[in-house]
Amino acid sequence: MPELPEVETVRRGLSPSFVGARIARAEARRPNLRFPFPERFVARLEGRRVQDLRRRAKYLLADLDSGETLAMHLGMSGSFRVEEQPVGQFYHPRGKPSHDHVVFDFESGARVVYNDPRRFGFMDLIETVRLDKHPLFADIGMEPLGPEFNAAALAAALEGSRAPLKAALLDQRRIAGLGNIYVCEALHDARLSPMREAGSLKRSETTKLARAIKQVLEAAIEAGGSTLRDHRQTDGQLGYFQHNFAVYDREGAACGHTRCGGIVSRAVQAGRSTFYCGACQS
């Protein structure tokens, strides 16, 4: 599910519950998600106050007053929901598995539940001062909404890459937080072919692309992210940026660019769908 805009939407939704709050009780309802939970996971959470809730790439980072940071990745299907009035312990509609895997009960009485049917998400506890050097974060590239991101920085990140543009933009070591949806959308916005060799862009093209990436991400955050099936804002609301997709999941539809007249195509790159307009993206 979640790319940068969805994770940022979740961060904003969770902040009122997390920041400044103390975790009175935590619960992991299984030993692992994609990876095992860290040693003594629950014990290291209980009694801790959350000092800040940040985002880096597609990770949520809750800084605890113990000097550790709870790093959370939502994988493909992870979501959080906030229950001001906890609904109950093991509510399984129609007996189906709930996929509620982690529960945070705060002193305030608020409950935050992490749900993840596919369990591609994971959580870890990392010493805060060493976070940037941790293997999960050491190689992650620049934030596209950060102050250091511009056409020159993008050009530098793509320089020398012989990979298709699509694959290079998905590579978290070059740029952080982009996924399949927003890469497709940004490339269409910038009228660049996903098949272009990443290192071959001219300066005018990296300028257009940098602008498109920022614009698409900001618009998606504004819309509360995109809900294809799983993504919810933490209050249960759907995101609605999917209604603004120009190409993603729109194979056969008309290209929205003025006077283009092209049709959206689907191709497979690196095992994943790429949506683009062959008429105006070059």
Added chain:
DNA sequence: CTCGTCCCCTGGGAGC
């Protein structure tokens, strides 16, 4: 190194 392929897992939708 850098690239492409496969795989982890569950559920939803299409097609028969």
Added chain:
DNA sequence: TGCTCCCAGGGGACGA
């Protein structure tokens, strides 16, 4: 209805 097959927002482990 109920199969079966295909596909899905991420990214780590491989092998070439």
